[in-house]
Amino acid sequence: MLTQSSIRTWAWVHKWSSLVCTVFMLLLCLTGLPLIFHHEIGDWLGNHVETPQIAHQGPLASMDALLAAAKSKQPGMVPLYMYREEDEPLQWVISMAKTVDAESGFRQVVLDARTAQVLGEPPVEEGFMYVMFKLHVDLFAGLPGMLFLGLMGFLLVIAIVSGVVLYAPFMRKLAFGEIRRQRGKKLKRLDIHNFLGIVTLSWALVVAATGVINAWxxxxxxxxxxxxxxxxxxxxxxxxxxxxxxxxxxxxxxxxxxxxxxxxxxxxxxxxxxxxxxxxxxxxxxxxxxxxxxxxxxxxxxxxxxxxxxxxxxxxxxxxxxxxxxxFGDYGGTTLKWLWAVLDVITIIVLWTGLMLWWKKRHQYVPDIRSRITLSEAY
Amino acid sequence: MVTHLFMPNKQLSQIFFWPLLIAVISLAGLIFALVYDDAREWLANAAIGIPVLVAIFFYWLQPLITRR
Incomplete structure (x- = not known):
């Protein structure tokens, strides 16, 4: 078991690493929630371009025909990337801009891979999902914003690890999953924070760590x-x-x-x-x-x-x-997306209860850490 | 009354047994779902869902059970 002084050190680490990143993590959890379903929401908002049902035999359109069709749709623009969505194998998307090093003013041309017909030009850089995406990825601040959020994610990793260390002293007298509901809001909040935090440990750690990698x-x-x-x-x-x-x-x-x-x-x-x-x-x-x-x-x-x-x-x-x-949680079908969403909501609860635990007792002087720990109480 | 004061302290292994088991299973699920695209993916999804089921059980179902 930890000594009193090392508990105090870990508690300090947990408090400050989480306090600094909590607001940003709440933002990331909230903006991440619609992003899990960006495909479904895109369909729902009518941004999804349908592939027409046609009788087509013979080879697919040549890449040159596809590129020419996109260029004639967006004259004066240069192609940047050409890709296709996994669920639309008969479409090619060509993204374009005024210059190859442009940082905004992008266009997308969706083409029929069979006939090189232009199927649509879904809007980019606008709408609800774009705002969610930018807030989630870089706070509309480009590379510095990305790296900043990466740093916040790193603090979250530290908060999670220190939280696991602190789980032990607070659970000495409690059964796994025990939530003390009858003994006031504070203890209930503490138990919920500890319990939900520890059961979602792997997921939170994986999503936080991979988010940090993505920021780079x-x-x-x-x-x-x-x-x-x-x-x-x-x-x-x-x-x-x-x-x-x-x-x-x-x-x-x-x-x-x-x-x-x-x-x-x-x-x-x-x-x-x-x-x-x-x-x-x-x-x-x-x-x-x-x-x-x-x-x-x-x-x-x-x-x-x-x-x-x-x-x-x-x-x-x-x-x-x-x-x-x-x-992203986009690798296991709809079931996995829903699991991602529920785990995301649980993480919001952990962040919120953690913030409230700090907020409610920020003016209280805690004289005796030893008795607080013995009582399995927050301090 | 603070009844649990009279309970013996739990050992580290007792404290972390369930959390560690859940963490290992859900981590395995996260990785398995990435590697397999067939029926095993369902198993992986179930493993990822275990924390959710445990949370629902202790948060909502347990108080209902004890009230009865």
């Missing part, structure tokens, strides 16, 4: 560019960016021949963060539940449609890609 995602990608991309594109260092681009379809075929056992995940157009000014970044993925989340970049020369290089992702990007589903 932009920097990890930047480091990957510096660490790996710069080596892969070293021969192109002093060349001017291409003015004419080779066929996208031919480039995708090159990538497919390079990785015959994988399938096309997404395409980063020249100049974006996942490509180089001279290359299409064609990201291939596997088929299994795990490998479909792990991409292998194939860099194809955008002028000649020939292979430049292809390497496995480094461990830090593998860690990032594996941590994402564990944070």
């Amino acid at each position: 995602s932009d920097l990890l990608v930047k480091y990957w560019q510096f660490d790996q991309m710069s080596q892969m594109i070293a021969p192109y260092k002093n060349l001017p960016p291409p003015e004419k681009f080779a066929s996208l379809q031919a480039s995708v075929q090159v990538a497919q021949q390079t990785e015959p056992d994988m399938q096309l995940g997404f395409i980063a157009f020249p100049g974006t963060a996942y490509a180089s000014p001279h290359h299409y970044g064609i990201f291939m993925r596997g088929d299994s539940p795990i490998t479909k989340r792990l991409f292998k970049p194939v860099l194809v020369d955008a002028r000649t449609a020939t292979l430049t290089d292809s390497r496995d992702l480094p461990w830090y990007l593998v860690a990032l890609l594996i941590s994402q589903p564990l944070h």
Whole structure:
């Protein structure tokens, strides 16, 4: 068992690590709740673009036709990324902006993969879900906002660990799950905080830790560019960016021949963060539940449609890609999403009861920690 | 009256037995659901749901049972 002085130290750590991050964690839990169901809410708000039921035989539309259709829909804009949603395999989405390094003014063009017809242009950067997303990811403050929330998440991890340590002295006389309802609000609140906090331990720790990793995602990608991309594109260092681009379809075929056992995940157009000014970044993925989340970049020369290089992702990007589903809860169907939502609400209760425990007794002088602990009371 | 003052102190292993069991099962569930896409995923979801069931039991059902 802990000594009195180490209990006091852990209590100090728990109090301050949680006090600093609680308001932000409440915000993250509240904004995270609709984000769990962003697909369903998008459908409900009418932002989901339907794939038309048509009789189609023969090959799918060529990548060049898809790209041309998007460009003619958004003249003057350049393509950034081309990807598809898991539940809409017959659609391709091309995101576009005025320049490849734009930070706002994005557009999305949804295309029919069979016919290269434009199916819709769902709004980006507006609406309720966009506000929720930005508040959750970076507080509308870009990279500094992301890193700040990452730091708050790290404090939450410390609060969770110190909370587990403090669970022991408070539970010496109590049975597991015991909530003292008859002895005043304060003890009831303490017991609820301890009980709900300890049963949701694994989930909270996993979601907090993976959230911290995600907060570093932009920097990890930047480091990957510096660490790996710069080596892969070293021969192109002093060349001017291409003015004419080779066929996208031919480039995708090159990538497919390079990785015959994988399938096309997404395409980063020249100049974006996942490509180089001279290359299409064609990201291939596997088929299994795990490998479909792990991409292998194939860099194809955008002028000649020939292979430049292809390497496995480094461990830090593998860690990032594996941590994402564990944070989003989007990897086990609707059941898992509901579980995520309920656990999120329980976490809100833990945060709230913790805040109230502190608030109600902030003016009280606690003279004798020993007797408080013996009584299993909050202090 | 503070009756539990006269209870013997619990050992660390007694205090953490149930919390640790729940933590291990739900963590295994979180990872299994990531690795498997078949029927085992249901098992994993059930494991992730255990903290929720335990919380519901002690928070809502237990007082109803003891009142009876």
